[in-house]
Amino acid sequence: MKRYVLGLETSCDETASAVVSSEFEIISNIVFSQQKIHASFFGVVPELASRTHYEKIHFVLDKALKKFDIKNIDLIAYTEKPGLKGALLIGKTVAKTLGYIYSKPTIGVDHLWGHIFSVILTHKGKIKFPFISLIISGGHTELSLVHSHTKKENLGQTRDDAVGEAFDKVAKMLAEHVPKRYKSLFRYPGGPIIEKLAKFGDSKAIDFPRPYMMESDDFSFSGLKTAVLYYIKNKSLNIKDVYNICASFQEAVVDTLLVKTLRIIDKTKCNRVVISGGVSANKSLRDGFIKIAQNKNIEVYFPHKYLATDNAAMISLAGLNFYYNN
Secondary structure (H helix, E strand, O other): OOOEEEEEEOOOOEEEEEEEEOOOOEEEEEEEEOHHHHHHHOOOOHHHHHHHHHHHHHHHHHHHOOOOOHHHOOEEEEEEEOOOHHHHHHHHHHHHHHHHHHOOOEEEEEHHHHHHHHHHHHOOOOOOOOEEEEEEOOOOEEEEEEOOOOOEEEEEEEOOOOHHHHHHHHHHHHHHHOOHHHHHHOOOOHHHHHHHHHOOOOOOOOOOOOOOOOOOOOEOOHHHHHHHHHHHOOOOOOHHHHHHHHHHHHHHHHHHHHHHHHHHHHHHOOOEEEEEOHHHHOHHHHHHHHHHHHHHOOEEEOOOHHHHOOOHHHHHHHHHHHHHHO
16 A cells, blocks of 8 residues: 655754655655855754744745645654754654644654665665664764664764764864865865865875774764864965865775774674765765675665755655554
């Protein structure tokens, strides 16, 4: 039986709504990005995020339902956790209200499961279980073994900065230390900016540490971030320096993620890897994992780039599976 789910995502700085079917059709996927609002702060301001969700939630909802009658919706899914409390409350309130008005069931979804389902959605449900999940975003870094659509085992997570957060903070550091004429190069989010500038640099120019933490499957990126800070401190940076810092930092991050994931593959004997979250859109990271996959006979899966960052389509599919498969 074909079912349709209306999804709402308001965990951080994207206000999003989508309609997705149980046959992996994306009927609509509307995202209002708050990046420009938070750009001058080089990070998300929770109060501003909550206010903007309040202002834009009906806008994205109306657009998502423009060509689809809500009366034909079978389920309403919303992001329940983790995220900014005020932001999450906006999505939950709207979802519950719509559910009451139209007599539709509602379900709260874990945002991290949403990222996993962004890859399942991209590949039309053809990825076999079990698989290793690597979630890498602005707020999360997590390795897990996914046994089914609703069950996973956490294997490792960040002990401090998430990988995307490390990109953002390094971009902010560079903005504060480069000559005035280069400051306009940097803005929030920092990941795409560092990736862009890294293309012109030498990734071997600076030997930044790889925080492998060999005794643990957890991650730690604070030391790498601090290494960048000490490298640029009291230096007069030219544009070549900036390029090399970005390239070397990015390679250190990719190397760390590769080594950690390969260790988990060896431990679990599972050769399927699903990589999701905003940082999964990084081309150097994708190229690194694809190269390793070819050399070691590993299956690696990524989401479409437009599904890598926060969106409601992934929340819709996650909600559908948790509601009907549990």
